[in-house]
Amino acid sequence: MPLAIEVNQVHKRFAAVRALDGVSLEISQGEFFGLLGPNGAGKTTLISVLAGLARADSGRLRVMGYDVVTQYQHARRLIGVVPQELVFDPFFTVRETLRIQSGYFGLRDNDVWIDEIIERLDLTDKAYANMRQLSGGMKRRVLVAQALVHKPPVIILDEPTAGVDVELRQGLWRFVRELNQAGHTVVLTTHYLEEAEALCNRIAMLKQGLIVALDTTRNLLCEVAGVRLRLRLAPDRLPESLAAYAVAHDGGSRILALDSYAQIENALAQLRAQRIEVQELEVLQADLEDVFVQMMRRQ
């Protein structure tokens, strides 16, 4: 089974700026993959070279096994992109827009699927409205519909929830989750890290055109962010061997920042050896924002 996406040593420069500086990445079919990074990290450039909107200076990219340059017609049939910018063609209605986009992919008689995505994205009332008459949120829904109109196995969403209301966000994620469960590979870029944490099973973090983290969301949360323990001790003191891990001492509680879960038992053993009683113990869950901040600072 070919990989959904294969990126191999891709470089792309814009004048003096290295937008992508040797990026390599593999995404398997069926993954829900997060592509995170600060503004200007190279996320949209990577999506653009994958989708054929820009050309890489060097390196190879494949979608479902097809090279995006030499086999672009196959590759583009298999990928659907929701762009970051709110773009639309002011000459057409929503239904015309979707029928035209479907036709570009050579799809005849696609009205059943078009009706379904119109309904799923709550566009039924606006199906015959001109694109100019739609609100920003509605235009965003049409962009999602356009990306899905040819039922691509690989779906790329470039900040799809930027500036949209909670209702659309929740509805969109329900729909995209269902598509993922049905076997579609989903690649998501977002600045809402809680969304990425909740949805993505694997994450890559980009900074200045380089991948600085690439792992499962679980591993990133456990191994990169480490583990924080909140302890209430009697007597309220720490052995010297644990002093370096202390990050806070507040109201009788101490917080230790450990590198991994494996260190918890070691820390407890040292407390026992010093006859310090653990009266309360709480493992504090790190979130993706902690990992993100840590990774961006580390590099």
Place this chain on the structure above:
Amino acid sequence: MSGFRTLLYKELLRFWKVSFQTIAAPILSALLYLLIFSHALESRVQVFPGVVYTSFLVPGLAMMSLLQNAFANSSSSLIQSKITGNIIFVLLTPLSPLEIFTAYVLAAAARGVLVGLGVLLATAGLAHVPLQHPLWALAFALLGGGILAALGIIAGIWADKFDQLAAFQNFIIIPLTFLAGVFYSVRSLPAFWQHASHLNPFFYMVDGFRYGFFGAADVAPHVSLAAVAGCFIALSTLSLRLLQTGYKLRN
């Protein structure tokens, strides 16, 4: 619908939806030119023997309108799509550069031919214009429309702003069409300007098209056809190359 046919349909629908502006307005402009110039010059100028000036003017005006509107269609479609960003809806698809080129050229040439036909119909009651060689007229109409459509693609890709496109139109397209012998025969010009006119490819389009109506022209029609066909091949090759390399589109 294949991708190509859809893009062609979209481009046709795009100008048809605003046909008052894209079809009716240029026909009215041509009609005004005809009324004013024929009123001023009818009794003073006779270009071809037995052909009154108003009749002489009609095919030239029809061709001028055809050329300007073919250019306007492909160039405005591309620049609007680039500036608003919706060009990505085409760039994300499996459409090949040849399919994109052909769809834009056919749609732009169709608008040009519709406007040209509209000018001929609208002026039918004002002047008698014979159609002695319809196939020659059709060949020049289609090739002229194709050339300006291809030129529109080049200008639309090259221009980053509307004023750059307007400059292309005002400083290249309009002077070349006005100096192509629409309102006069180049034989009436001094020798230097006659030679200069022969370097203007628009002259061959207008002169060849007029031959289709009157059976008379400043240059033999096969010479004009060769010049026009060569021009079409050169500009088509250049615009196809721009689409293939993704110049200013895929970067």
